[in-house]
Amino acid sequence: QQPVQSPQAVILREGEDAVINCSSSKALYSVHWYRQKHGEAPVFLMILLKGGEQKGHEKISASFNEKKQQSSLYLTASQLSYSGTYFCGTAPWRLIFGTGTRLQVFP
Amino acid sequence: EAQVTQNPRYLITVTGKKLTVTCSQNMNHEYMSWYRQDPGLGLRQIYYSMNVEVTDKGDVPEGYKVSRKEKRNFPLILESPSPNQTSLYFCASSLSGATNQPQHFGDGTRLSIL
Numbered sequence: 778q779q780p781v782q783s784p785q786a787v788i789l790r791e792g793e794d795a796v797i798n799c800s801s802s803k804a805l806y807s808v809h810w811y812r813q814k815h816g817e818a819p820v821f822l823m824i825l826l827k828g829g830e831q832k833g834h835e836k837i838s839a840s841f842n843e844k845k846q847q848s849s850l851y852l853t854a855s856q857l858s859y860s861g862t863y864f865c866g867t868a869p870w871r872l873i874f875g876t877g878t879r880l881q882v883f884p
Numbered sequence: 885e886a887q888v889t890q891n892p893r894y895l896i897t898v899t900g901k902k903l904t905v906t907c908s909q910n911m912n913h914e915y916m917s918w919y920r921q922d923p924g925l926g927l928r929q930i931y932y933s934m935n936v937e938v939t940d941k942g943d944v945p946e947g948y949k950v951s952r953k954e955k956r957n958f959p960l961i962l963e964s965p966s967p968n969q970t971s972l973y974f975c976a977s978s979l980s981g982a983t984n985q986p987q988h989f990g991d992g993t994r995l996s997i998l
Contacts, residue, residue, distance in 0.1 A: 779926060779943075807983045818974060818989035819927070826984055864926060868983030873943070874919070876926035 778802055780867045782875040789855050789882045797850040797878045799865030808841050808848040809866035812859075813877075819864060822850075855882045886911045890975050890990035897965060898998050905960045905993050907975030913988075915981040916958040920944065920971040921992075927974065933958055934981040965997045 780801040787795050799808065807826050811819040825841035825848060837859075841848045848867075852859055860882045866872040888909045897903055909916065917932040919942075929942030933952040947969055949961040958977075962969060973993045978985040 779928075809983075809986065811987075818991050821986040821988070824984055824986060866987075870983070871929070871932065871942075871981075872917075872983055872987065873929065874927040876924060 779873055780865055780875040782863075782865060782878045784878060785876075786879045787881070789880065791857060791882055791884055792854050793882075795852045795855060795880060797852075797863050797865075797880070799848045799850070799867065799875055801846045801867045801869075803846065803867070803869045805841075805843055805846055805867050805869060807868045808839075809868070809872060810839055810848075810850050811864045811866065811874075812861045813864065814861040822863075852880070855880075857882050857884065886988070888975055888977050888988050888990035890973075890993050892993060893991065894994050896996045896998065899966055900964050903962050903965060903995075905962075905973060905975075905995070907958045907960065907990060908956050909958075909975075909977040909988070910956065911977065911979075911988065912955065913977035913979055914955070915978045915985070916952065917942070917976045917987070918948070918950065918958070918960050919974045919976065921974060922971050930960070930973075932981075962995075965995075967997050970995060970997045 810822040813819040836853045839850045862877045866874045918930040919927040931950040933939045975990040976987040978987045
């Protein structure tokens with residue numbers, strides 16, 4: 778069963794912050810985050826493993842709460858280059874992707 | 885350059901005409917996978933392969949076949965394509981099947997079946 782992502786879409790001005798959530802009904806071993814720009818392939822951002830760790834990638838960070846089976850992606854001081862669709866992938870034993878969150882950043 | 889290569893990038897064909905989409909990776913990855921992407925449905929896994937000669941169904945395997953005879957290649961076969969298989973397809977690979985490994989995606993194949 779696919780993890781549920783929320784919100785489905787986000788519109789931001791440059792410099793604003795956003796949070797994208799990913800929730801699974803199954804126990805998780807890891808959570809992946811990818812970004813896909815229009816017409817391109819998804820690109821890996823980060824993996825979070827069990828242990829509630831947080832990771833960062835430039836001004837993008839994420840957290841993973843395995844007890845709640847949830848992960849959140851934090852985008853701070855957004856830039857135009859952050860526009861795209863963000864997918865979480867959850868892994869009880871194989872990677873299953875969510876339906877995506879479309880993020881648009883305007884000047 | 886490390887990459888996953890899919891061919892063709894675009895294909896328009898007719899119902900029932902067998903087709904194969906090739907996928908090749910040059911990173912010596914054990915794990916390979918096929919996804920289809922449809923608006924509002926995200927990336928759904930069709931088939932995956934943990935290693936040579938080992939393949940298994942994903943979430944939407946109906947109407948598709950795969951084979952993994954060599955480590956680097958993982959072709960997707962549509963024996964009798966139908967219009968509901970019109971979609972954007974991605975091949976991906978990772979170092980191993982362990983879910984702590986990032987997946988590398990090909991550039992995608994856009995299939996239109998009339």
